[in-house]
Amino acid sequence: MYQIKKITLIPIALTMLQAFETAHHTISERPLTIVTVELLNEDSGEIAVGYGEVQSFADFSYTLENQSVSREILKTVLLPQIRRFSFSNPQSFSIRLNQLTPFASFAKAGLEMAVWDAIGKLTHQSLQQMIHGQGGTVPVGIAVGMADSIDEALTQGYQRIKLKIDAHVVDFENLNRLLKKYPEQQFSIDANSSFTDKNIAQINRLPENVGFIEQPLGENDFVQHAVLQAHTSKIISLDESINNLNDVATMLKCLSAKALTIKQGKIGGISNALTAIQLVDKPWVGGMLTSGLGRSVDIAISSLPKIAFPGDISDSRRYFERDIIEERLRVNNGIISVPRNYGIGVTVDLNAISDLQTEQMFTITD
Ligand SMILES: O=C(O)CCC(=O)c1ccccc1C(=O)O
Numbered sequence: 071m072y073q074i075k076k077i078t079l080i081p082i083a084l085t086m087l088q089a090f091e092t093a094h095h096t097i098s099e100r101p102l103t104i105v106t107v108e109l110l111n112e113d114s115g116e117i118a119v120g121y122g123e124v125q126s127f128a129d130f131s132y133t134l135e136n137q138s139v140s141r142e143i144l145k146t147v148l149l150p151q152i153r154r155f156s157f158s159n160p161q162s163f164s165i166r167l168n169q170l171t172p173f174a175s176f177a178k179a180g181l182e183m184a185v186w187d188a189i190g191k192l193t194h195q196s197l198q199q200m201i202h203g204q205g206g207t208v209p210v211g212i213a214v215g216m217a218d219s220i221d222e223a224l225t226q227g228y229q230r231i232k233l234k235i236d237a238h239v240v241d242f243e244n245l246n247r248l249l250k251k252y253p254e255q256q257f258s259i260d261a262n263s264s265f266t267d268k269n270i271a272q273i274n275r276l277p278e279n280v281g282f283i284e285q286p287l288g289e290n291d292f293v294q295h296a297v298l299q300a301h302t303s304k305i306i307s308l309d310e311s312i313n314n315l316n317d318v319a320t321m322l323k324c325l326s327a328k329a330l331t332i333k334q335g336k337i338g339g340i341s342n343a344l345t346a347i348q349l350v351d352k353p354w355v356g357g358m359l360t361s362g363l364g365r366s367v368d369i370a371i372s373s374l375p376k377i378a379f380p381g382d383i384s385d386s387r388r389y390f391e392r393d394i395i396e397e398r399l400r401v402n403n404g405i406i407s408v409p410r411n412y413g414i415g416v417t418v419d420l421n422a423i424s425d426l427q428t429e430q431m432f433t434i435t436d
């Protein structure tokens with residue numbers, strides 16, 4: 071059995087090399103809360119430190135749980151309870167977290183990520199081994215913000231290019247012309263809820279090389295998405311609509327979409343993500359402008375055999391002036407290596423974390 075001895079929460083902010091523009095907002099600074107968990111293996115007496123990150127954003131435009139809400143729930147609801155937890159694996163830890171509150175998926179995910187990392191280190195297994203992923207590499211895609219050009223994505227051989235669009239302002243003829251210029255290149259479109267049900271014709275006119283459309287309609291529009299999915303041959307993937315496993319159940323019951331954007335940081339953690347992957351037809355791993363730590367988790371999840379499309383996992387040099395891991399996650403011709411070391415498999419750069427810290431650290435001990 072495992073027991074938590076100490077937890078720290080460290081608010082940090084990564085500086086984007088280039089602002090990332092979506093239909094919701096423009097992100098130039100990426101706040102994260104780093105979670106460290108000191109975990110005791112009660113049988114061996116051994117202790118390991120695991121690292122996780124809370125991936126909510128600064129504001130409410132993408133999801134209601136933002137960084138300050140995540141931290142408040144961690145401090146007042148989750149941490150006081152889990153001090154007394156004793157558990158035998160990450161899955162049972164996740165079940166206990168889900169029982170504490172159906173909300174705070176980002177907060178629970180950050181904590182659970184650190185527990186997976188620590189247990190991997192204590193049991194000498196990589197995250198990929200723990201979750202039964204396969205293969206030394208995975209194919210990856212890149213998300214291109216609305217202000218960015220696609221040239222970098224094309225020259226680097228990404229196996230899917232995700233174009234962020236705002237349906238209110240995009241010129242669909244130009245978009246289709248651009249997409250048809252590269253018939254061999256796989257694309258996806260992320261509308262971030264900017265379509266309405268009046269856009270069905272535009273969706274149906276998108277060329278063949280658009281593999282799927284992410285979150286065309288609003289976060290709560292399960293029924294409207296179902297109507298849309300029934301009237302288009304294109305695959306719809308839900309992102310903003312899915313914040314926990316209940317949302318996955320709703321999506322399946324309503325037939326809202328054929329695909330699901332898996333974001334472990336937003337669905338309550340790795341265990342919940344694995345459950346969602348088993349339940350849906352076409353799961354794939356979406357990005358959250360995460361640090362190298364979260365990106366390494368995404369790579370391991372992408373190596374599961376059921377993953378249907380290349381994930382939003384671009385090179386770790388792409389986004390930030392300074393990252394918080396020592397390794398570079400290098401994309402070569404649209405593929406990336408799966409970290410092999412114990413736990414999440416990367417070395418956290420503690421100097422970077424301390425230099426990027428924005429607010430006081432919070433600590434609890436048993
Ligand atoms: O990390 C990435 O490469 C994907 C970026 C991305 O599309 C995104 C980034 C921040 C918030 C939401 C989204 C999204 O998928 O909608």
Ligand SMILES: [Mg+2]
Binds near residue numbers: 260284285309331356
């Ligand atoms: Mg999205």
